Structures are given as C-alpha cells and as structure tokens.
Amino acid sequence: MVLELEKSIDDENIERLVRIFYPEVIADKIIGSFFIEKLGNDIKSDKWEEHLVLLTQFWRFVALYDDEYKSNPLRPHFDIVGLNKEAFDRWVLLFYEAVDRVYDKNSGAFFKQKSADIAKNFIHRLEL
Numbered sequence: 001m002v003l004e005l006e007k008s009i010d011d012e013n014i015e016r017l018v019r020i021f022y023p024e025v026i027a028d029k030i031i032g033s034f035f036i037e038k039l040g041n042d043i044k045s046d047k048w049e050e051h052l053v054l055l056t057q058f059w060r061f062v063a064l065y066d067d068e069y070k071s072n073p074l075r076p077h078f079d080i081v082g083l084n085k086e087a088f089d090r091w092v093l094l095f096y097e098a099v100d101r102v103y104d105k106n107s108g109a110f111f112k113q114k115s116a117d118i119a120k121n122f123i124h125r126l127e128l
C-alpha cells in the first residue's frame with residue numbers, strides 16, 4: 001500500500017468498517033439469508049463475534065499486511081448453496097456503502113478496488 005494510505009488506514013478503522021458492514025449484510029433481502037444460514041441472525045452471538053474478528057484480521061492482512069489471518073478466504077464459499085453473481089454484486093455494493101461511511105475518498109478507493117478484485121476472483125474460481 002502506498003505510504004499516504006498507511007497513515008489513514010489502521011486497526012481501529014478496519015474494525016469499524018467490518019462492524020458497520022455485517023449488520024447491513026444480515027438485514028439485506030438479497031444476501032442476508034446466506035449469512036444467517038451459516039452464522040445465525042444475532043450479530044452479538046459468539047459465532048458472529050468469531051466471524052467479525054476473523055474478517056477484521058482478513059482486512060488487516062489485505063490492507064496492512066498484518067499476518068494474523070492464516071486461513072483460506074475462498075474455501076467456505078464453496079459450501080454456500082445458491083450463491084450467484086447477483087449476490088456478489090450486492091455484497092460489493094453494500095461493502096462500498098460501508099466504506100463510504102468510514103473512509104475518505106483516497107482510502108475508500110483502496111478498499112473498493114480490493115473488494116471488487118477479490119469478489120471477481122471468487123466469482124471466477126467458484127465458477128458462478
């Protein structure tokens with residue numbers, strides 16, 4: 001990541017991004033059910049807390065090269081029944097909205113680009 005962005009993206013705002021994004025995801029008509037099926041609908045549950053911590057680590061790995069995230073981001077998506085391209089488009093749109101609530105234009109552009117690239121890669125590898 002370029003030096004300028006390193007100053008504005010940090011552990012605290014990445015955590016804020018993740019914790020703003022997932023309540024919107026659960027409430028969403030198009031993609032909410034995929035998450036509720038696996039993790040339930042209570043964002044305060046242990047299951048969700050585990051997911052939020054994991055996803056915070058994932059984005060710290062992407063943005064800050066933090067090495068706490070050691071898992072495989074694509075793997076669980078193979079088990080989600082009915083996942084399609086429309087769902088991914090919706091995911092990206094909701095993520096962009098969350099990004100806009102946390103970051104200015106510059107840092108936001110970084111997360112938008114990364115999320116869109118990863119989503120595209122997932123769609124390709126999941127053969128959707």
Ligand code: HEM
Pocket residue numbers: 031034035038039051054055058071072073074076077080083087088091114115118119122
């Ligand atoms: C409609 C699109 C998507 C749906 C419905 C979805 C759903 C899920 C669900 C339900 C899990 C939890 C699986 C489990 O614990 O058994 C999960 C994990 C995860 N998702 Fe997604 N996801 C989507 C798109 C994305 C995208 C675009 C990214 C990245 C930019 C992403 C990143 C991750 C990561 C990092 C994990 C944790 C993987 C691990 O380390 O176990 N997801 N996703």
